Amino acid sequence: SQQGEEDPQALSIQEGENATMNCSYKTSINNLQWYRQNSGRGLVHLILIRSNEREKHSGRLRVTLDTSKKSSSLLITASRAADTASYFCATDKGNQFYFGTGTSLTVIP
């Protein structure tokens, strides 16, 4: 399976702190994406990083990719209460994406 595994399963931080989530996967990939899911809602695409990229930024988000270790990390800087959600990594080969089990992030105001 190419399914990613996020770590930790749950994370609780104070508002203003940084949050780091990790994703490990099993086989070679073309792209890796991160999604956010608010409670009771669908997933929202956050950022895509290609296999030949090592780091990518989007606003307060920073994603790294280490293909030699088959791992990625998502850093959310200066967290806000509104960042409270579950975060999933998704790996692809071809046209299908395989989602991990997610990290549940709680940002305490």
Add this chain to the structure above:
Amino acid sequence: DAGVIQSPRHEVTEMGQEVTLRCKPISGHDYLFWYRQTMMRGLELLIYFNNNVPIDDSGMPEDRFSAKMPNASFSTLKIQPSEPRDSAVYFCASRKTGQSAGYTFGSGTRLTVV
């Protein structure tokens, strides 16, 4: 664009009844995916279509599940007969070939089979 539209948002049905979930993808998107999400199994890909043709249905759990895409703007996922273990949130997602923005997900249908 209104995004990916799923209906109904919530469905409660009795065991043995037929359930039909509906999805309208984003106009111009040529891929459509059906996912199921549960606490125990996470997000599972059930089936996906390309240009209305089913490409991979290996994730469909049983013959009780079927999916169709009669045209580019509509897809259905049917469960007949439904069972309590089918209770989950079912998501539809679409994307466009070559697009680097990933999938666009609908808001999901929460199915409860009693």
